[in-house]
Amino acid sequence: MRRSPRDNAISQATISRRGLMLGGLQAAMVVTLTLRMRAMQLERADEYRLLAEGNSVKIRLLPPARGLIHDRNGVLLAGNEQNYRVTITREDAGDVDLVLARLRRLIALGNDEAAEIADELHRRSPNSPITVAERLSWEEFARIAVNAPALPGVTPEVGLSRLYPRGPDFAHVVGYVGAVSDYDLSKIEDPDPVLRIPRFQLGKTGVEAKLEEMLRGKAGTRRVEVNSGGREMRELSREEGTPGANVQLTVDYRLQNYALQRLGDESAAAVVIDCRSGDLLALSSAPAFDPNLFVRGISTRDYRALQDDDHRPLADKSVQGLYPPGSTFKMVSALAALEAGVIGLDDTVYCPGHLEVGGRKFHCWRRAGHGHLNLTQSLEQSCDVFYYDISQKVGIDRIAEMARKLGLGTRHDLPLSAVAQGIAPDKAWKRERYDTDWLIGDTLNASIGQGYVLASPLQLAVMTARLASGREIVPRVVRSIDGVEVPNPEAAPLDIKPEHLAAVRRGMDMVVNSARGTAKGAKIMLAEMRMAGKTGTSQVRNISAAERARGVISNADLPWERRDHALFVCYAPVDNPRYAVALVVEHGGGGSAVAAPIARDILLFALHGGLPPLSAYPSSQRWRIENERRDLDLVDPGLKPDTTPSRA
Template sequence: MKHKKSPTDKDFTSRISRRALLLGSGQLGLAGVLGWRMHQLGVKQADQFRLLAEENRVNIRLQPPARGLIYDRSGNPLTLNRQVYTIEIVREQADDPEEVLRRLAQLIPLPDSQIQNVLAEMARRRAFVPVTVATGLEWEHIAAVSANSPVLPGITPQLGLNRQYPRGADFSHVVGYVGPVSDYDLSQTNDKDPLLLIPRFQIGKNGIEAKIEQTLRGKAGLKRIEVNSVGRVMRELDAQASTPGTNVQLTVDAELQRFALEKLQGQSAAAVVMDVNNGDILALASAPTFDPNKFVDGISVPDWNALNGNKYRPLANKTVQGTYPPGSTFKMVVGLAGLHFGLINERERVYCPGHMEISGRRFHCWRRGGHGNVNLREALRGSCDVYFYELALRIGIERISQVARTLGVGIRPDIPLPAVREGLAPTKDWKKRVKQEDWLIGDTANSGIGQGFVLASPIQLAIMTARLASGTQIEPRLVNMFDDKLEPVRGAEKLEFDPRHLDMVRAGMYDVTNHTRGTAYRSRLKDTVMAGKTGTTQVRAISKREREQGIIKNKDRKWEWRDHALFVGYAPFDNPRYSVAVIVEHGGGGSAAAAPIAKLVMEKAIELGQSGYGPLPSQKRNDLRLREEPT
């Protein structure tokens, strides 16, 4: 080797060493940065990264609880948690999902549209997320699918619980129904329960199911599972069982409810039966009704449109959501107010010529010829309007409404149902506030016969009747027990009214059904004595033209313009047990349309009334079948 400079040259070695020192310190500096970074990540921020690694690793799967069941007073189940077979598909396990679904369609009922839906949903979700293909399958289908599982990769049958309503349409308004949770539901609630985020998790949408949703729902169980980076389950870390929802026993009697609905059939009507002593709601029937089972998996559009477009409004629970002018059934309130405030006594008579002039306007009595001289009892019996015009004017609207509220009209009944209406016991302030008009003397007269602004729901009329019958401030009671916990009877205290005054009103009600000249004499009971009151409320005043054309009979008018028929009553008269309120929308006269139904329902209630409460909900625990773990 020949070099222009010797390799041992001092200059060369010192320069190379100098440069090497420079390089070495540069490298050491970089190594220091590496060490510092390791320290930053692994020591300084270790906790934060440890948490992130744990979040990566652990997934929490919710175990849906079994929903609480609902029973009637005899222990008949009004809801069931039925085991259903569901078929799920996991995209990453199915080589060709479309082909697999096509093969599946030969084994189970699976329309093409559903295949398209499933394919679309799979495309939206990650490859390992199971997507429901079909629900509500029979065991034979599952058996067929299981037998062919080798050619159906990614398909797994699952066992789940589905709500079922064994009483069909009978309790669609009371019990309500559940349905798959929707985005709209989530936007409306501030319920943070993670169960709601499970796709198609069933929540109460109407009735008690909705009102006490959280009581019925139960608590989710948790399963912590370890997943890998694509989310596939590696192993289960720990699990915590779910807590089933609370079972609920209602005060309603399934048999009476069905009977009442049968009697209301074909009409847009409502009937309420209430125990006057403890407030138990025995029947809460609103007709027409609908099949709640159709809602469980989500109702089809044609079904929904049929329900929604029906002029009889089957979706509305008319017993609590429908408010009507109470008409003559309000006359007890006015009569009691008159006695209570000392503005009339039972003997005082008012002359009824068939109409009354009030501030220049003529107010008609329903009986064109008039009732002649009538006292309170006779006025109630014949439902004399003039008597109550006169009486209302003496009392004044404020005091009438005060008594109405004491009896429950205009006060929202405290029962666990959605959209319970308040009704209305009007006051001068109310009209000023809401209508921006002054109260007129004619408004008071109209209120005296339960027309005008007064509004009451059927349940309020039943409460009013129960309070008149029992003389207590009894409150309605729809739930008997939550599991083993008995719901208290509320409102057993005596009303502020003089018992003699109550007796005078009751005497009038007695005559309505038991005096030959009573408006509902034909609807009297055979074995026991029922007291009651009919009501016929005008939906639309008969115009002068119609009067001249002779169109004054209800059946000559359009259905929407016909009068509402009402009846309230209680029985037995001497030892009251049940109150009943019936309203038939646009049914015509109360005595012809409502009272006969009330009579039948009351007879049935008394016939059934011997039976007490059935087994406790807690003893029905075995009815709950726990959802099997999805694997």
């Protein structure tokens, strides 16, 4: 098309004008973009930098190795074992059902478990790992590792899990750990973040629970960079945690094992205490259970069985069980009376078999009566009337005071579950508890360890140790922490006249070693291990006047739960007390027949450091003892102290 030069010039001028306008608009846009860049990258850079960090840097916790628990010889009671487990992550697995199906061909996985895992996988976020199976054998673990390419999203992992190599022996003392529950978290104020690690193990009972913070240690941290899918790309920094402290207990693995076996099928508890240091050498509660079951996740059926057992295996009877101490309380009443001066060492009381107070008849266990008795004889023969008599003179408040002085009615500060306070009743206590007046009959009952009086085997053991040593022995169960001995200063002497204590000890000696003693059958024949003790038989039911008239029903004819508790407290050697034992057999019958022989055996085992020679027993019993020993299945006495470093 032809166009004149003038036309062309006009047209080019227009284009230039419009072109410059466009250029101006474009320049304005460039300036706008620059300003926006400036605002975002220079003015708000820090804010965005923080957001970027939050996006990509996550802090992962390194669970600390839990502190180990040893017995006094250094034998491992609670350790950590390698736990091979597999986890699955939905995001990486793709077809979860297919992967699970393949996995089930490699390891045993029940239908219910598989359904549970599938359910959990769909509930949790796609990138959080779910534990499929734990405690795999090395073979299973290796099988999964080898087949990894066919199992996307499946990670074999090695973690630490609690192991109790001594099984049921320390189920109550050491306790057990279990996975942190929501309930646990709700109880703790400002919980340690490590507790939020899935399946992190927390002490639930016993020393494991009470020394939890010491045993747990401090978690380490890993700063990792994650991508948008939450997958770890690399580790930025790593700070190792501190493993938990190793705790050494005062208990002896062999003695504990022997005591439990000696208690057998009874529902019973035995406490062995060192009369010098207060070290608890054994705290046995029978029947026991395997704490490893709880660590691995106990089945409902097993748990129900433990709960429904009328012998209450889950309870630690040695410190939690409260029993009327029966005649083992008579030392308390005797000392209270002596200290109050209401009775002299040689004063006697006449026992006709019963005592009438306030129109009510209080019976002695021996219907025929004991005749004239002094204090040591009253202990030797366990006369009840003697105590009915002196208790009226001394009054309940002074008896209660003496009980507390000897460690009854006081909660001993031990890192064990639900340590019981017991009851050393006095007038104020009854006023507060029942809002009624103290009656004279209450005093009479209390004087022979019945009525309101309640004590745990631990308290009875402490009482015996205090009587034997004349010192204010304080029980303890922790010997050292991370190799550092827990200081244990010598106990102060009791505020009781030595001659009064000597009289009571003499009575206890006669209980075992005199011909009329109630526990003469439990005599120790070796002079250097001569034992003193006191029997106790405490009623758990009221005997009506009508029944008394007909003749008291014997224990053998009663249902188990209505039979008397059998108790025995003892120490040896009498001239230089080393160990004291308190033993309760629930509904076991008589203290002298049932409790005393067991307590003697445990005391002998502690003194001798193993099974004593048969010469320790009266010759008439040796044949039977020898037979009984064949049924024992004792632990290897030569267990080596554990030297595993806690950083397992």
